[in-house]
Amino acid sequence: MPRTAVRIVAIALGALLLAALLLKSCRTDNGGVTPPPVPKEEPGPAVKVPTFDADSAYAYVKRQVDFGPRNPGSEGHKACGDWLVAFLRPLADTVIEQTGTVTAFNGQKLPLRNIIASWAPEKKDRVLLLAHWDTRPFADKDETRKNEPILGANDGGSGVGVLLEIARRLKEQAPMVGVDIFLTDAEDVGEPSDAIMAGENSLLTWCLGSQYWARNPHVPNYTARYGILLDMCGAAEATFYREQLSMQFAPHVVHKVWKAGQELGHERYFRNETKYFVGIDDHVIVNRDMRIPTIDIIGYDEGTKAFHPSWHTHKDDLSVIDKATLLAVGRTVMHVLYHER
Numbered sequence: 001m002p003r004t005a006v007r008i009v010a011i012a013l014g015a016l017l018l019a020a021l022l023l024k025s026c027r028t029d030n031g032g033v034t035p036p037p038v039p040k041e042e043p044g045p046a047v048k049v050p051t052f053d054a055d056s057a058y059a060y061v062k063r064q065v066d067f068g069p070r071n072p073g074s075e076g077h078k079a080c081g082d083w084l085v086a087f088l089r090p091l092a093d094t095v096i097e098q099t100g101t102v103t104a105f106n107g108q109k110l111p112l113r114n115i116i117a118s119w120a121p122e123k124k125d126r127v128l129l130l131a132h133w134d135t136r137p138f139a140d141k142d143e144t145r146k147n148e149p150i151l152g153a154n155d156g157g158s159g160v161g162v163l164l165e166i167a168r169r170l171k172e173q174a175p176m177v178g179v180d181i182f183l184t185d186a187e188d189v190g191e192p193s194d195a196i197m198a199g200e201n202s203l204l205t206w207c208l209g210s211q212y213w214a215r216n217p218h219v220p221n222y223t224a225r226y227g228i229l230l231d232m233c234g235a236a237e238a239t240f241y242r243e244q245l246s247m248q249f250a251p252h253v254v255h256k257v258w259k260a261g262q263e264l265g266h267e268r269y270f271r272n273e274t275k276y277f278v279g280i281d282d283h284v285i286v287n288r289d290m291r292i293p294t295i296d297i298i299g300y301d302e303g304t305k306a307f308h309p310s311w312h313t314h315k316d317d318l319s320v321i322d323k324a325t326l327l328a329v330g331r332t333v334m335h336v337l338y339h340e341r
Contacts, residue, residue, distance in 0.1 A: 047338055047339050048173075048338075049331075049334055049335050049338040049339075050169040050172060050173050050334065050338070051169075052165060052166070052169070052327060052330035052331045052334050053165060054323040054324070054326045054327035054330065055323065056164075056165045056168065057161045057162050057164070057165040057323075057326040057327075057330055058161065058321060058323050058326060059161075060160070060161040060164040060165060061153060061157045061158055061160070061161035061234060061318070061321050061326075062318055063083070064080055064133070064152075064153075064156070064157045064160060064161070065151050065152075065153050065157055065317065065318050067079050067080040067083070068151065069135050069137075069149030069150060069151060069152070070133065070134055070135045070152065070156065071134060071135050071136065071137035071149045071188075071189070072102075072110040072111055072112065072113075072134055072137075072185060072186050072189065073110050073111055074137075074149065077111075077113075077134065080133070081113045081115070081133075081185075084115055084133060084160075084164075084183060085097060085115060087164060087167075088115070088117040088164075088167060088181070090171075091117070091167045091168060091170065091171040092117035092118055092119055092167065092170075092171075092181075093118055093119055093120065093121055094117070094118045094121050095115065095116070095117045095118075096115075096116045096117075096118070096218045097113060097114070097115055097116075098112070098113070098114035098115075098116070098209075098212065098213060098216065098218060099111070099112060099113050099114075100112045100212060102186050102208040102209075102212060104186075104189050104205070104208075105189070105190060105191045105205035110186060110189065110208075112185050112186050112208065112209055112212055113185050114182070114183070114184055114185050114209050114212065114213055114218075115133070115182075115183040115185075116180060116181070116182050116183075116213075116218045117167060117180070117181045117183075118178065118179070118180045118181075119170050119174065119175075119178060119179045119180075120174065120177075120178040120179070121178060121219070122178070123177060123178030124178075125176075125177045125178060125225060125340075126177060126178040126179065126180060126223070126224040126225060127175075127177055127178070127179050127180070127224055127225055127226060127227070127228070127337055127340060128180050128182060128224040128226070128227035128228070128286070128292060128294065129163055129166065129179065129180070129181045129182070129227070129228050129230070129333065129337075130159075130181075130182045130183075130184060130210075130227060130228070130229045130230070130282055130283070130286070130294075131156075131158075131159025131160045131162070131163050131183060131184070131229065131230045131231065132156055132159070132160075132183070132184045132185070132187030132188060132207075132209065132231065132282060133156060133160045133183040133184070133185065134152075134156060134184075134185050134186055134187055134188055134189070134209070135149060135150055135151065135152030135155065135156045135157075135188060136149065136150045136152060136155065136156075136188045136189075136312050137149045137188075137189060138150075138192070139312060139313050139314050140192040140312055141311060141312035141313050142312070142313040142314055142315075144314075145314060148314070150312065150313065150314055150316050151314070151316060151317045151318075152188070152316055153234070153316055153317050153318050153319075153320055153321050154232050154233075154234050154235050154299075154308060154310060154311075154316050154320045154321060155188065155231070155232050155307075155310075155311060155312070155316055156187075156188065157234070157321070158230070158232065158233050158234025158235070158321060158325075158326065159229075159230030159231055159232070159233055159234075160183060161234065161321075161326065162230055162233065162234070162326055162329050162330045162333070163181050163183070163230065165330055166181070166330065166333065166334055166337070167181055169334065173338075175337050175338045175340060176338075176340055176341050177225070177337075177340045177341075179337065180224065182210075182213070184207070184209040184210045184213070184282050185208075185209035186207075186208035186209045186212075187206065187207050187208070187209055187210065187281075187282055188206075189205070189206070189208060190202075190205040190206035190207075190280075191205045191206075203279070203280050206280050206281075207280060207281065207282050207284070207285050209282075210282040210285040210286060211285055211289070214285055214286070214289035214290050215289075217290075222290070223290070223291075223292060224292050225340070226250055226253045226292065226293045226294060226295075227283065227286050227292050227293070227294030227295070228253070228257065228294070228295055228297065228333060228336070229281060229282050229283040229286075229294060229295065229296045229297065229298075230297050230298075230329065230333070231278075231281055231282070231296060231297070231298045232298050232299045232307060232308060232311065233297055233298065233299060233325065233326075233329045234320070234321045234322065234325050234326050234329075235299055235308045235310070235320050235321065235322060235325060236320070236321075236322035236324075236325060237322070237325075238269060238299040238308070238322075238325045239268075239269060239271055239299065239300055239301075239302070240261075240269055240270050240271065240297050240298070240299060240300070240329075241271045241273050241274065241275035241276060241300050242254050242258060242271070242272070242273060242274040242275070243274075243276065243277055243278055243295065243296045243298060244274055244276065244277030245277045245278060245279075245283070245284060245287075245296070246283065246294075246295035246296050247274050249283070249287040249293055249294060249295070250287070250293030250294060250295050252293070253293055253294070253295045254295050256336055257270075257295065257297070257332060257333070257336055258270045258272060260332050260335045260336050260339075261328065261332040263335075264328075264331055264332060264335060266328035266331070266332060268328075269325065269328040269329070270328075270332065275300060276300055276306075278296055278298055281296055281298070283295060283296040297329060297333075308320065
């Protein structure tokens with residue numbers, strides 16, 4: 001997921017990404033985008049939201065890291081995938097595995113394993129929660145051991161850890177809407193940042209799991225009210241600004257989530273400013289190809305003016321993860337989910 005780019009992306013909802021930039025690019029202005037007005041929300045009845053346990057979420061991140069790197073084709077990938085499915089089966093009403101083969105940017109054939117857990121699959125009103133569970137197959141942002149896969153505690157593990165704790169609570173108390181937790185695979189296998197060529201082909205080397213799913217939905221004609229993607233959401237002192245493409249695709253969902261985070265006392269994490277955009281991530285695929293308004297909760301680092309310093313390096317280990325950040329993200333997402341009617 002490459003860093004800051006100087007090219008401008010022109011992306012409209014319902015259209016293909018016609019311009020390209022370095023993948024996962026960040027920028028510090030709002031690009032002149034004026035989002036549509038947010039509808040006024042009327043207060044609803046009091047809702048009991050289950051408690052989000054940050055200790056459990058942290059333990060689930062650690063469990064993933066204990067498998068080692070989870071890049072597709074590795075032993076850790078196979079073992080962690082087996083564990084994720086075994087964990088989710090007793091909790092969800094259905095668990096679907098999408099398996100197949102995808103081709104990486106260098107022509108390598110990689111095994112794909114998307115995991116989709118669903119609660120109340122018969123309900124038409126649904127919310128989609130996503131995180132990628134694979135890890136980067138090389139440390140292209142590190143100074144040493146660049147060709148070795150990373151542990152991906154934050155980049156991969158954190159979002160999955162939060163969603164697994166939410167899954168545990170969904171089993172105990174069902175919300176009013178149906179829920180799908182989609183653990184996407186082969187998200188992080190795109191071209192190294194120093195090799196990226198501007199253009200649609202470079203963008204398509206990323207998010208192979210969500211691209212596969214968009215072509216082959218786990219349920220025919222699948223749709224949802226909206227989606228929330230969690231990516232790099234567990235580092236200490238993380239800040240989550242309103243991501244620009246999320247504001248273009250789904251400003252009403254951004255407003256809903258950020259408002260909840262601040263009402264819960266997590267305003268230190270959820271900032272009311274559109275500060276950067278992510279040029280490619282699973283939310284772009286879901287918006288573009290599935291037409292489901294989907295946002296990205298993704299950490300932004302003031303020091304790097306991009307992502308956390310451990311991003312795509314061997315420093316992305318368990319020492320990066322902070323329970324307070326996991327709590328802020330998990331409580332906020334659960335609050336939004338359980339207030340859906």
